[in-house]
Amino acid sequence: MKADCRLYLVTPPALEPAAFAVQLATALDAGDVACVQLRLKDVDDDTVRRAIDALRPVAQEREVAFILNDHPRLAKEMGCDGVHVGQTDMPYREARKIMGGDAIVGVTCHDSRHLAMVAGEDGADYVAFGAFFPTGTKETEHRAMPELLTWWQEMMEIPCVAIGGITPENCGDVVRAGADFLAVVSSVWQHPEGPGAAVRAFNKAIAEA
Numbered sequence: 001m002k003a004d005c006r007l008y009l010v011t012p013p014a015l016e017p018a019a020f021a022v023q024l025a026t027a028l029d030a031g032d033v034a035c036v037q038l039r040l041k042d043v044d045d046d047t048v049r050r051a052i053d054a055l056r057p058v059a060q061e062r063e064v065a066f067i068l069n070d071h072p073r074l075a076k077e078m079g080c081d082g083v084h085v086g087q088t089d090m091p092y093r094e095a096r097k098i099m100g101g102d103a104i105v106g107v108t109c110h111d112s113r114h115l116a117m118v119a120g121e122d123g124a125d126y127v128a129f130g131a132f133f134p135t136g137t138k139e140t141e142h143r144a145m146p147e148l149l150t151w152w153q154e155m156m157e158i159p160c161v162a163i164g165g166i167t168p169e170n171c172g173d174v175v176r177a178g179a180d181f182l183a184v185v186s187s188v189w190q191h192p193e194g195p196g197a198a199v200r201a202f203n204k205a206i207a208e209a
């Protein structure tokens with residue numbers, strides 16, 4: 001059992017803020033979730049702001065960290081707890097300058113030990129590896145293996161996030177390999193019995209891994 005692995009929910013690619021706030025509350029009230037990432041691609045800043053206004057309180061009122069994808073300035077302006085940056089987004093150091101020392105800054109490292117070491121040494125709060133499984137949510141060029149998580153855990157203290165196609169059914173190997181967080185999109189928001197059932201299923205799968 002590796003009970004210290006926790007869920008990291010990433011929002012669906014498109015959402016209507018007020019309706020999705022209800023879905024998010026259902027997910028967060030169903031069980032243990034460490035953080036929520038708002039991930040909206042190809043929308044203008046005001047659309048992101050409106051979504052943050054609707055969703056940030058839902059997370060923060062439940063002591064769940066609220067992280068914005070891609071946009072450090074908006075994250076800072078809008079009171080998010082952190083930001084996630086990828087390798088083609090703003091560089092980590094610049095994001096850190098904007099966010100300040102207390103905020104969470106996470107970095108995508110694909111399947112690269114080198115990128116993860118650099119991010120860790122620079123001060124990232126977590127490194128994200130993936131994709132671990134095929135995913136329809138994002139076109140991915142990199143495939144990570146569970147051994148990468150084990151290697152990271154043996155080398156470094158900084159938490160690692162596993163992302164990409166993770167479900168309650170397939171997460172066991174990734175959890176046992178050492179993921180500190182499972183970042184998930186479709187398996188939660190497209191769960192046939194709803195996001196609450198998905199969170200319960202993940203919590204159970206993690207506890208039994």
Ligand SMILES: Cc1ncc(COP(=O)(O)OP(=O)(O)O)c(N)n1
Pocket residue numbers: 008010037039041069070084085086087088089106108128129138161163183
């Ligand atoms: C937790 C987490 N891990 C990886 C990503 C992917 O970030 P990036 O490579 O910048 O791709 P986009 O998500 O921006 O399309 C993530 N968002 N979150």
Ligand SMILES: Cc1ncsc1CCOP(=O)(O)O
Pocket residue numbers: 130131134135136137138140163164165166183184185186187
């Ligand atoms: C944002 C992102 N980065 C790598 S895979 C991915 C999508 C993960 O979505 P899902 O959990 O639906 O596979």
Ligand SMILES: [Mg+2]
Pocket residue numbers: 069070084085086089
């Ligand atoms: Mg990005």
